[in-house]
Amino acid sequence: MSKRKEGKIVGRLGARYGRTVRNRVAAIEESMKRKHTCPSCGHRSVKRVSVGLWRCDKCSFTFSGAAYSPTSKVGDAARRSIRKETVV
Numbered sequence: 001m002s003k004r005k006e007g008k009i010v011g012r013l014g015a016r017y018g019r020t021v022r023n024r025v026a027a028i029e030e031s032m033k034r035k036h037t038c039p040s041c042g043h044r045s046v047k048r049v050s051v052g053l054w055r056c057d058k059c060s061f062t063f064s065g066a067a068y069s070p071t072s073k074v075g076d077a078a079r080r081s082i083r084k085e086t087v088v
Contacts, residue, residue: 009033032068039063039070046070 010026036046038056045057054070055062066072 028068036070 008022008026009029010022013022013025032048035044036054037044038046038059038061040061040063041056041059043056043058046054047057048068049055049062051067052064053062054065063070066075
């Protein structure tokens with residue numbers, strides 16, 4: 001009898017923790033592991049180094065962001081307010 005492989009990234013969890021939790025973890029990890037756009041060079045090659053640290057593979061630009069994504073809603077709001085103050 002062969003072992004059945006799960007298709008999603010959370011296949012390692014098997015039948016544990018419930019469907020809702022596994023779906024949430026899958027959504028977070030899939031968005032975390034994909035490549036993001038670099039704020040410095042604009043190339044799509046930003047990867048997560050550790051919690052909150054992100055690095056562009058092309059220009060080696062390292063910056064801080066959210067734990068699971070390079071930007072957060074709070075950071076975007078702060079950036080917009082700073083931009084608004086400098087323009088006025």
